[in-house]
Amino acid sequence: MTKTIEKATTYHNYIDGKWVKSETGRTFASYNPANTEEVVGYFPLSSEKDLKAAVDAAHRAFPAWKKTPAPERAEIILKAAHILESRKEELARNMVREMGKVIKEARGDVQEAIDMAKYAAGEGRRLLGMTVPSELRNKFAMAIRVPIGIIGVITPWNFPVAIPSWKMLPALVAGNTIVFKPASDTPLVATQFVEILNEAGLPPGVVNLVTGSGSEVGMPLVEDPRVGCISVTGSSFTGRKIAGRCGELMKRITCELGGKNAICVMEDADIDLAVDGALWGSFGTAGQRCTATSRIIVHKKVYEEFSKKFVERAKALKIGDGLDPKIDVGPVVSKSQLESVHEYVEIGKNEGAKLLFGGNILTEGDLAKGCFHEPTIFGDVKASMRIAQEEIFGPVTAIIPVADFDEAIEVANGTEYGLSLSMYTKDVNRAFQAIEELESGIVYINAPTIGAEIQLPFGGVKQTGNGHREAGTTAIDQFTEWKSVYVDYSGSLQRAQIDNYEGNQ
Ligand code: UN1
Numbered sequence: 001m002t003k004t005i006e007k008a009t010t011y012h013n014y015i016d017g018k019w020v021k022s023e024t025g026r027t028f029a030s031y032n033p034a035n036t037e038e039v040v041g042y043f044p045l046s047s048e049k050d051l052k053a054a055v056d057a058a059h060r061a062f063p064a065w066k067k068t069p070a071p072e073r074a075e076i077i078l079k080a081a082h083i084l085e086s087r088k089e090e091l092a093r094n095m096v097r098e099m100g101k102v103i104k105e106a107r108g109d110v111q112e113a114i115d116m117a118k119y120a121a122g123e124g125r126r127l128l129g130m131t132v133p134s135e136l137r138n139k140f141a142m143a144i145r146v147p148i149g150i151i152g153v154i155t156p157w158n159f160p161v162a163i164p165s166w167k168m169l170p171a172l173v174a175g176n177t178i179v180f181k182p183a184s185d186t187p188l189v190a191t192q193f194v195e196i197l198n199e200a201g202l203p204p205g206v207v208n209l210v211t212g213s214g215s216e217v218g219m220p221l222v223e224d225p226r227v228g229c230i231s232v233t234g235s236s237f238t239g240r241k242i243a244g245r246c247g248e249l250m251k252r253i254t255c256e257l258g259g260k261n262a263i264c265v266m267e268d269a270d271i272d273l274a275v276d277g278a279l280w281g282s283f284g285t286a287g288q289r290c291t292a293t294s295r296i297i298v299h300k301k302v303y304e305e306f307s308k309k310f311v312e313r314a315k316a317l318k319i320g321d322g323l324d325p326k327i328d329v330g331p332v333v334s335k336s337q338l339e340s341v342h343e344y345v346e347i348g349k350n351e352g353a354k355l356l357f358g359g360n361i362l363t364e365g366d367l368a369k370g371c372f373h374e375p376t377i378f379g380d381v382k383a384s385m386r387i388a389q390e391e392i393f394g395p396v397t398a399i400i401p402v403a404d405f406d407e408a409i410e411v412a413n414g415t416e417y418g419l420s421l422s423m424y425t426k427d428v429n430r431a432f433q434a435i436e437e438l439e440s441g442i443v444y445i446n447a448p449t450i451g452a453e454i455q456l457p458f459g460g461v462k463q464t465g466n467g468h469r470e471a472g473t474t475a476i477d478q479f480t481e482w483k484s485v486y487v488d489y490s491g492s493l494q495r496a497q498i499d500n501y502e503g504n505q
Contacts, residue, residue: 008039011191013050013211016057017204022046022212030187033100033331034321034370040098043187046212048220051179054208055224058150058177061205066147066175074124074173080200081117084110084161091161091192093323098186099157100330100371101285102322113165113193116454116471120169123476127174135500138490145480147175148252149228152221154242156234157333158288158393160186161193166454167231168197168207170475178207179227181218183234185333187211214238222246229254231470231478233290236391236417236463243466254468254478256459258391259419261449262295264408264434267302269424273446275309277424281448282397283317283329283375288337290464291420291442291450295381295388296399297408303401307379310399311357314375319362321370331371332394338371341394345376348387353378353398383411391417405430413439419460420449441465 010027012019022044032038044050065073084091092106101109131142151171155164160183168178182190194209210217222230222245229252232242239257246253263281265274281293298306322330332338338361345359358376373395381388381398388398402408412421422444423434431445441460442452452458457469468478488494 008041010042011044011187013044013046013054014191014194014198014207014209015050015054016060016208017198022050024050028184030098030185031334032097032370033333034097034323035366036335036371037369038097040094041188043184043191043211046210046217048216050212051210051217051220052224054179054210055150055221055226057205057208058179059226061203062149062177065177065203065206068175070124070127070173070175072124073175074121076201077117077124077169077173078121080169080197081114081121083196083199084114084117087192087196088114091189094192095160095186095189096322096330098188099160099333100322101288102327102330103325105285106322109159109162112159112162112454116162116165116169119454120173120475123170123173123473127476127480134486135496136488136490136494138488139494140487140489141485143482143484145174145476146483148479148481149176150226151176151178151479152224152227152230153178153180154218154221154230154232154234155180155182155190157183157185158285158290160189163233164190164193166458166470166475167233171231171479172202172206174476174479176479177205179221180207180209181221182209182211184211184213218242219245222251223249225249228252229479232256253466254470255466256290256470257464258417259290259292259460259464260295260389260391260415260417261291261293261420261422261440262297262412263293263422263424263448264297264412265299265302265306266405266408266423266425266427266430267299268426269302270426270446271302271306271309274306274424275313277422277446277448278310278397279313279317281422281450283314283395284450286329286332286373287395287397288332288393289450291452292393293422293449294392294397295412296397297402297411298399299408300401300403303399307356307399311377314357314377317375319372319374320367329375329395332373333371335371337394338373341373341392341396344387344390344392344394344396348378348381348385348396348398351385351387353382353385353387354380356399358395383414389415405433409434409437413437416463417460418462419464420444420452422447422449441469
């Protein structure tokens with residue numbers, strides 16, 4: 001495949017409705033992980049001063065945006081859905097160039113944002129509150145939702161359009177303004193996403209974009225007292241650090257962090273279906289999803305059959321530049337990610353797991369220019385091994401044999417994470433038992449650990465999150481405060497808990 005390498009463009013921050021340079025004058029490059037000689041673009045390496053200017057703008061824009069009727073705010077988000085649809089291919093191709101996922105999946109990522117835009121736009125005519133009866137006559141009781149204010153949005157590179165959309169679109173419909181700090185591996189698609197929201201008609205200052213490092217932009221965003229809520233998706237390490245600081249500041253924080261997701265394959269499962277699921281779950285997005293299948297817990301009666309078929313299918317996967325539609329698995333996002341993934345292969349070998357397939361960094365021909373790792377399968381893995389406990393975030397998966405259903409559930413639940421768990425079985429009783437017993441925010445039956453749709457809550461338990469959920473109607477809960485309102489139209493003082501009760505008359 002020939003590639004024309006154009007001279008890379010320099011992009012800017014977006015503050016108060018204008019594209020502006022960083023006051024630092026510094027930039028950083030975003031590279032194509034399929035060919036690290038290709039610079040996708042240069043982006044501002046911003047400072048705390050740039051961040052402050054963005055928060056100033058979001059602060060100024062908030063009162064008018066809050067007063068804009070929600071259905072009117074939603075119209076702009078619906079328009080953004082239509083622009084996203086018309087620019088889907090362009091965004092998808094840039095996403096492949098920027099972070100490496102294969103083109104089909106990149107289109108799916110943009111589609112997820114389109115779905116979210118349409119769904120969030122519908123919320124503009126709901127934003128449901130509550131009315132309840134008052135215990136007193138001539139008194140009305142209700143609770144309404146109000147926006148929080150400024151939301152600080154900190155996002156990862158693995159779903160560079162979908163994840164910002166999960167956060168920003170519901171937050172906007174709910175009447176908040178935004179300061180957005182995207183991952184430094186994917187600033188181009190983040191910039192284009194902001195461009196689209198702007199084109200859809202957001203007033204200046206409602207969405208602001210500042211690129212740069214976590215220490216110079218991310219932490220000042222967390223620290224700024226005018227920012228009422230931080231919504232972050234990333235590693236558990238980053239999430240814990242931010243959440244700790246937000247705890248001290250009494251600031252709302254919604255976290256969506258790591259996972260160590262598992263598929264359980266029972267002896268009565270449709271094995272070919274489970275192999276399909278395991279392949280897609282383990283190696284889709286080169287294993288770089290928080291929902292990736294990094295453990296496959298298999299009943300010993302079907303262990304040999306499953307492992308053999310799974311390895312056969314993995315052997316047939318085509319690795320390369322995701323822009324080529326024949327490619328199944330693209331590169332991992334960066335050289336440092338490649339090293340970290342490969343380190344886990346060494347850890348697995350040293351722990352005594354059996355390497356069934358893969359294990360190598362790929363350097364043949366053009367692959368040498370990129371960050372390619374072979375899909376890798378370990379067998380005979382013990383549940384306590386590090387490769388079965390720690391998030392790898394790459395195309396490496398571990399097959400763990402178990403004796404029965406109960407052990408499968410125990411092993412599935414036996415990590416510090418709780419995002420997505422799956423059960424393959426034909427037995428309906430077992431399926432429901434699994435739904436009840438698996439400790440995770442998302443459970444799949446006869447489907448892999450990936451494939452969440454935006455109309456249901458997304459998030460996890462234990463170290464994966466802090467009790468909030470993105471997407472679905474729960475997205476609105478993240479970005480609104482409740483205001484309880486009592487209207488007394490009796491014309492006299494009425495005392496709740498007192499006037500109606502005997503002895504108090
Ligand atoms: C993520 O893994 O970071 O369910 C998000 C899925 C996608 C979203 C994944 N719809 O895999």
